[in-house]
Amino acid sequence: MENIGRLMGVLLAGCFVQACSVVPPPDPTIPGPKTKRMVTQRVSAVVVTQREDLSRWVNRGFSVSHAPGDADGGSATPISPDGYFLTADHVLSRMAGRNVFVLYGGGPRLVLAKARVVWRSEAADLAMLHIPAQTPYYYQWTSPRRWLPEGSGLIHGGIATGMTSEWGKLGTSLAPEGAFTGSRKFKIDIPLEPGDSGGPVVDAFGGLVGINSAVEFLVPMETRFFVDSEASRPHTRMIESLIRVDRERNSRKTPAVE
Numbered sequence: 001m002e003n004i005g006r007l008m009g010v011l012l013a014g015c016f017v018q019a020c021s022v023v024p025p026p027d028p029t030i031p032g033p034k035t036k037r038m039v040t041q042r043v044s045a046v047v048v049t050q051r052e053d054l055s056r057w058v059n060r061g062f063s064v065s066h067a068p069g070d071a072d073g074g075s076a077t078p079i080s081p082d083g084y085f086l087t088a089d090h091v092l093s094r095m096a097g098r099n100v101f102v103l104y105g106g107g108p109r110l111v112l113a114k115a116r117v118v119w120r121s122e123a124a125d126l127a128m129l130h131i132p133a134q135t136p137y138y139y140q141w142t143s144p145r146r147w148l149p150e151g152s153g154l155i156h157g158g159i160a161t162g163m164t165s166e167w168g169k170l171g172t173s174l175a176p177e178g179a180f181t182g183s184r185k186f187k188i189d190i191p192l193e194p195g196d197s198g199g200p201v202v203d204a205f206g207g208l209v210g211i212n213s214a215v216e217f218l219v220p221m222e223t224r225f226f227v228d229s230e231a232s233r234p235h236t237r238m239i240e241s242l243i244r245v246d247r248e249r250n251s252r253k254t255p256a257v258e
Helices: 004-015 033-042 055-059 236-249
Strands: 044-049 072-078 084-087 099-106 109-114 116-121 126-130 153-156 183-188 200-203 208-218 225-234
Touching (some): 033 099, 033 200, 183 208
Antiparallel strands (some): 044 099, 099 109, 116 126, 153 200
């Protein structure tokens, strides 16, 4: 993973019906300052480390001298007011025998908490985490009953480039969920960097479209050219069901892996 201290510095700074057969035209709306402020307010990260406590590192402004030398990291996306987050599954690929922490950009205050892994899907490159904290600044999904046409305006909230990247467009139309029960991969034309994985992809109105997953570059003769980035959108009712069941049982068991 890239320098986790630099990524955390970015995070700290960021804290202050059935489908119709006719696809509608893309929404040309460009994400404005209000949406960008909302994304900054919610910026969150995942840190995987053998350390039992990261409070000293956080309190010292993510200084390199106090950074966990074994840390892997990525972004997180708050999806409920009571501590549930989505991230990319590959961010947790080396979590065995280590601790998972979430750093939540709770408005003007940074919240640090050890996370419990609720669910993982390698196929979808998605994972759900929970922390024992209130998370009032969270995302709500774009409506599962409407089209998200190719060309619609987007921004993302990954901790590596989300606060500095330009707005982009949806490269793959997403039909209403209908009877679909899994998760779908889609393209965006925004270059991502290591550390952005697990961050939110957000439409111009602040609705959550999906979760950052991967980026593809063409590398001819040692000069790389951006091709596209990939994100995942889970079936929202499935995510709501996972949260509901976990709330009811409040289990500490090992999460299921698809």
